[in-house]
Amino acid sequence: MFLKIVIIYTVMRKFEASRDYGFYLKQIIEIFDKKANADLRKYNVTASQMRYIFTVFRYGNIDVPMKVIEKELDVAQSTISGLTSRLLEKGLITVNIDKNNPNGKAVSLTDKTDKILDGGEKFHQYLESLIAKPLTDKEKELFLIILKKVLSNLTDKKELP
DSSP: OHHHHHHHHHHHHHHHHTTSHHHHHHHHHHHHHHHHHHHHGGGTOOHHHHHHHHHHHHTTSSSEEHHHHHHHHTOOHHHHHHHHHHHHHTTSEEEEEETTEEEEEEEEEOTTHHHHHHHHHHHHHHHHHHHHTTSOHHHHHHHHHHHHHHHHHHHOOOOOO
16 A cells, blocks of 8 residues: 555656756756757767867867866866866867966867867757747747846855755
């Protein structure tokens, strides 16, 4: 009897989950990553590596401190180290001593990333169009406002209840 109740509760919870905000956000992110990884395979990079490359590009392309990349991507130092190693092996970046911090390292992109950045930007625009396609202009504006509010609320440093 207890097992039957647990199974019923689990099934009911799955149906309830389909109405949770997190469920939809997670689905969207997973679909984005899946589509991005499939598209980026032709460049031999992952979505995470592309975000890294794009971050370095946005910060001027030359001698971007690894601490900046770590903060921008909001990942652990070990994750940045792993991504850096793989991109270095592929010849997509160079690593030097950070001019402002002799104990730190700075990253620059090589010419090999030009094609990847161009293709990545086109694919990014395609993904954005998929989001926007079913929305009216007013809904697009409202959706962006709501996303910004939620992000702001989630990144607020207040303690959780």
